[in-house]
Amino acid sequence: MGPGRKMDKTMKTEAAKTEAAKRRDDPGTAALVSAVRAEFETNIRGETENRYSAAMIARALLILERRVAGTLYTDTQQALADSGFDDVDALALAIRNRTLNADQQTDLPRVLAALVAAQLSVSAPDRR
Amino acid sequence: MTGLLPRFTGLADWLADQTGADALTIDSITKMAGGAIQENWHLEVTISGGRLDGAGALVLRTDAPSSVGESHGRTAEYALLQAAFAAGVAVARPHLLAPGRDVIGTPFFIMDHRPGKGQARKIVRDPALPEYGDALAAALGREMARIHSIGTCDESLSFLPLSGDNAAEAQIADSRAALDALDSGQPVTEYALNWLEDRLDEWRCDRPRVLCHRDFRTGNYLVDKGRLTAVLDWEFAGWSDPAEDIGWLCARCWRFGNDEQLVGGIAGFAAFRKAYEAEAGRAIDLRAVMYWQVIAEIRWAIISRQQEQRALSGGETSLELALSGYLTAEMERNMLDLITAIEAGATEGPL
Numbered sequence: 001m002g003p004g005r006k007m008d009k010t011m012k013t014e015a016a017k018t019e020a021a022k023r024r025d026d027p028g029t030a031a032l033v034s035a036v037r038a039e040f041e042t043n044i045r046g047e048t049e050n051r052y053s054a055a056m057i058a059r060a061l062l063i064l065e066r067r068v069a070g071t072l073y074t075d076t077q078q079a080l081a082d083s084g085f086d087d088v089d090a091l092a093l094a095i096r097n098r099t100l101n102a103d104q105q106t107d108l109p110r111v112l113a114a115l116v117a118a119q120l121s122v123s124a125p126d127r128r
Numbered sequence: 129m130t131g132l133l134p135r136f137t138g139l140a141d142w143l144a145d146q147t148g149a150d151a152l153t154i155d156s157i158t159k160m161a162g163g164a165i166q167e168n169w170h171l172e173v174t175i176s177g178g179r180l181d182g183a184g185a186l187v188l189r190t191d192a193p194s195s196v197g198e199s200h201g202r203t204a205e206y207a208l209l210q211a212a213f214a215a216g217v218a219v220a221r222p223h224l225l226a227p228g229r230d231v232i233g234t235p236f237f238i239m240d241h242r243p244g245k246g247q248a249r250k251i252v253r254d255p256a257l258p259e260y261g262d263a264l265a266a267a268l269g270r271e272m273a274r275i276h277s278i279g280t281c282d283e284s285l286s287f288l289p290l291s292g293d294n295a296a297e298a299q300i301a302d303s304r305a306a307l308d309a310l311d312s313g314q315p316v317t318e319y320a321l322n323w324l325e326d327r328l329d330e331w332r333c334d335r336p337r338v339l340c341h342r343d344f345r346t347g348n349y350l351v352d353k354g355r356l357t358a359v360l361d362w363e364f365a366g367w368s369d370p371a372e373d374i375g376w377l378c379a380r381c382w383r384f385g386n387d388e389q390l391v392g393g394i395a396g397f398a399a400f401r402k403a404y405e406a407e408a409g410r411a412i413d414l415r416a417v418m419y420w421q422v423i424a425e426i427r428w429a430i431i432s433r434q435q436e437q438r439a440l441s442g443g444e445t446s447l448e449l450a451l452s453g454y455l456t457a458e459m460e461r462n463m464l465d466l467i468t469a470i471e472a473g474a475t476e477g478p479l
């Protein structure tokens with residue numbers, strides 16, 4: 001694992017995590033993102049000549065909407081809790097170093113599938 | 129031509145000097161679509177005299193603002209294009225190289241303009257694709273086999289590194305090094321790499337490595353009226369196992385939604401295999417291809433994270449790059465599905 005990543009991890013304070021969770025749970029943010037996306041789809045996307053940029057913006061807004069309204073954070077935390085690790089960095093390091101115990105190793109494919117499903121819930125729900 | 133971008137004002141004189149033209153004018157320069165890593169510019173030129181006498185359309189290929197760690201510079205890519213052209217591969221003929229920054233501010237090379245469309249989604253959604261898909265897949269097989277006919281004894285490519293004892297172990301080591309440079313851990317990719325490492329005896333090739341394109345996929349070749357006209361984008365080429373290119377071309381992440389069409393979303397595998405094996409004079413290692421498909425998903429997953437990281441913490445403002453990270457989970461899903469299929473008893477790829 002690179003030294004930069006270890007340094008980043010030490011900077012993650014509980015306060016910062018709590019603040020981030022608050023932002024995710026703010027219903028006003030979710031409503032605003034949905035409204036922006038609806039406005040874009042209704043009044044802007046069809047009018048623009050730059051269809052590629054419009055498609056990227058539409059996809060970004062859809063992802064934001066799913067992130068704010070969805071359960072990515074809690075689903076990820078649940079999958080990690082099942083694995084016995086606090087975050088993906090620690091889990092990745094343990095896999096690389098082959099330090100998982102027998103139970104963790106057995107359970108690993110299910111844990112990883114759950115982590116992927118959580119991510120797909122915002123980026124490609126049809127692939128979950 | 130008047131109204132050229134300032135960076136191109138010295139280009140006509142340089143072209144005339146390099147080609148020995150009696151007269152040369154650039155009638156238009158248009159940036160071509162695509163190219164997150166490199167830029168391609170379409171030049172309409174009028175040339176009389178010299179080695180490009182009568183040429184009407186050329187392409188200038190140069191660096192884009194962003195790059196990917198493992199990609200070659202323009203000098204190396206030009207040498208690769210020359211080697212491929214000499215081996216009879218369908219590529220745009222390379223003409224001139226400007227390795228310095230004194231002409232347009234970045235290194236570039238000039239090559240022929242080849243007709244055809246390259247946008248992957250347009251190709252896989254062409255209503256006429258069922259009529260020519262098998263023939264196109266066969267053409268891809270022939271061209272790929274020609275690329276794989278180039279061996280490490282080709283002195284013009286001596287700059288390409290040949291690390292590790294074989295391509296499989298080198299790829300695992302390279303992938304782990306790339307993961308170490310990312311800001312966050314990637315548990316699914318780490319798991320897939322361990323899984324591949326534990327099964328090296330199943331897919332490691334001990335034959336001498338050959339030139340592989342290493343980005344041979346739909347989107348990196350041109351199709352004109354159903355016919356292959358050029359293989360593009362040689363910036364990732366290197367010595368490897370031929371199964372790497374086949375696994376990459378057939379990886380699900382490069383089928384663009386046409387998942388039933390194993391060869392790049394355009395056709396089934398049979399026509400590709402028959403043409404490849406006829407041109408190469410040897411059979412494809414179908415078992416190895418499955419494992420290289422897992423590697424393909426790993427490589428693209430890592431590149432997508434690198435692109436995301438460049439946008440989120442590297443100071444490059446680009447929505448396209450920022451969105452790249454949201455593709456990673458699809459590649460991770462594909463890795464897990466491939467591993468499940470192989471563990472369930474699949475013995476021949478592609479899957």
